[in-house]
Amino acid sequence: MTLTKQEKQALIDLANTARQRAYAPYSNYPVGAALRTRTGRLYTGVNVENAAYPQTMCAERVAIFKAVSEGEMEFEVITIVTDNGGSPCGGCRQVMAEFGLDTIVILADGSGKLTKETTVRELLPDSFTPDRLGKQVNN
Numbered sequence: 367m368t369l370t371k372q373e374k375q376a377l378i379d380l381a382n383t384a385r386q387r388a389y390a391p392y393s394n395y396p397v398g399a400a401l402r403t404r405t406g407r408l409y410t411g412v413n414v415e416n417a418a419y420p421q422t423m424c425a426e427r428v429a430i431f432k433a434v435s436e437g438e439m440e441f442e443v444i445t446i447v448t449d450n451g452g453s454p455c456g457g458c459r460q461v462m463a464e465f466g467l468d469t470i471v472i473l474a475d476g477s478g479k480l481t482k483e484t485t486v487r488e489l490l491p492d493s494f495t496p497d498r499l500g501k502q503v504n505n
């Protein structure tokens with residue numbers, strides 16, 4: 367699947383706008399995500415922190431869980447925007463891998479500049495996927 371420059375920038379902008387709604391009073395590290403499914407639907411997510419720190423939820427997982435809860439499980443691309451173009455955490459990589467190793471991952475910084483384009487497969491080599499449990503789902 368190929369994305370045009372304009373499509374990439376639109377997803378980055380969507381994630382960056384969502385990022386303004388991040389609830390990150392403890393880390394001051396707002397994260398925004400925008401997920402596009404095979405059917406073309408768009409889901410955004412932001413990190414939602416908590417005074418009990420471990421209860422925090424990452425932006426990527428919010429977007430993915432929103433999509434799955436709406437019946438969407440096939441993803442084309444997820445775009446993640448942070449101040450410094452930070453890479454997704456291990457937990458989020460694992461959750462992304464559940465729904466397909468070929469999902470494109472686009473990272474951008476707070477100015478909206480694309481800093482990296484990769485795939486879940488590249489971000490999580492030798493991953494533990496549903497087929498390891500004998501399940502034929504997305505991978």
Ligand code: THU
Nearest residue numbers: 393395397413424425454455458
């Ligand atoms: N965070 C995300 O939202 N996604 C990631 O992949 C890495 C970390 C959030 C969690 C926390 O609210 C803040 O960034 C600092 O770790």
